[in-house]
Amino acid sequence: MSVQDIIREQVTTHPVVLYMKGTPQFPQCGFSANAVAILRACGVEDFFSVNVLEDNAIREGVKQYANWPTIPQLYINGQFIGGSDIMREMYQSGELQKLLQAALAH
Amino acid sequence: MSAADTEALMRQRLASLEPEAVEIADESALHAGHAGARAGGGHYQLTIVSKHFAGLDALSRHRLVYQALGGLMGSRIHALSIQAYAPGEL
Numbered sequence: 487m488s489v490q491d492i493i494r495e496q497v498t499t500h501p502v503v504l505y506m507k508g509t510p511q512f513p514q515c516g517f518s519a520n521a522v523a524i525l526r527a528c529g530v531e532d533f534f535s536v537n538v539l540e541d542n543a544i545r546e547g548v549k550q551y552a553n554w555p556t557i558p559q560l561y562i563n564g565q566f567i568g569g570s571d572i573m574r575e576m577y578q579s580g581e582l583q584k585l586l587q588a589a590l591a592h
Numbered sequence: 593m594s595a596a597d598t599e600a601l602m603r604q605r606l607a608s609l610e611p612e613a614v615e616i617a618d619e620s621a622l623h624a625g626h627a628g629a630r631a632g633g634g635h636y637q638l639t640i641v642s643k644h645f646a647g648l649d650a651l652s653r654h655r656l657v658y659q660a661l662g663g664l665m666g667s668r669i670h671a672l673s674i675q676a677y678a679p680g681e682l
Contacts, residue, residue: 517671555658555665556672571674572650 489547497561500534501589505548506558507539514539517570521558524573528583530590562589595620598634598668606640608660612679615639619673633670639677646678 487495497503502525508514510522510533525533538545538557549555552566560567562585567573576582595618606614620634638657645653653676658665665672 515671517673553655566651568651568654572654575650 489543490551493544493548493551494564496534496536497566498564501563502530502533502586503561504533504535504558505538505544505561506535507537509537510535515557517556518558520570521560521573524570524577524582525560525586527577528586530586562586595634598664599636601664601668602636602638602661605660605662605664606657609640609642609644609656611640611642613639613641633666633668635671636669637673637675639675641677641679641682643679645676648678650676 504510504518504521504525506513506515506518506521508518513519513522522535525531536544536548538548545557548557548559552559554566554569556569558570560569560573567576567582567585573582576585599616599618602616603614615638617637618634619637622635640657642656644656648656654674657672657674657676661669661672
């Protein structure tokens with residue numbers, strides 16, 4: 487299984503996936519900490535998180551997968567949503583809450 | 593390399609987006625000691641206004657910024673917070 491296949495499987499078998507530096511309990515980057523805080527503000531505590539600091543192949547692979555040069559990266563139902571700036575914008579507009587609720591309703 | 597050089601390079605690259613305004617804040621000092629800061633890349637906050645963003649969602653706007661910055665991402669720039677507006681949105 488290639489790294490791209492592993493990432494595809496991760497993002498398609500979990501409704502909400504966050505690639506981040508550190509863990510939700512101990513984020514090791516301010517942007518990743520923001521991403522976790524936004525998900526929690528949306529009422530989402532239980533999401534699949536991947537600590538890219540523990541796996542350099544995933545860290546580089548996920549940048550290729552989304553064609554996006556930075557971490558964190560949020561995926562909902564397999565679709566790349568964005569990084570922490572976009573998460574904040576979508577949270578402020580209420581769009582993120584709607585996407586998350588729809589994804590987690592099943 | 594200095595932060596001023598990096599900002600100048602960012603402005604050069606971003607010129608391809610024909611921006612009406614570019615503001616770059618160097619927040620590297622806030623992240624001193626952070627692993628990425630030790631590796632030499634800076635933390636920046638970018639606000640940019642460009643007609644090329646009109647009609648695009650945030651994801652597409654950020655992609656245009658990343659494309660314009662090219663190889664600066666991950667080398668001179670370790671982390672970048674982006675606010676991208678079309679003219680008239682501010």
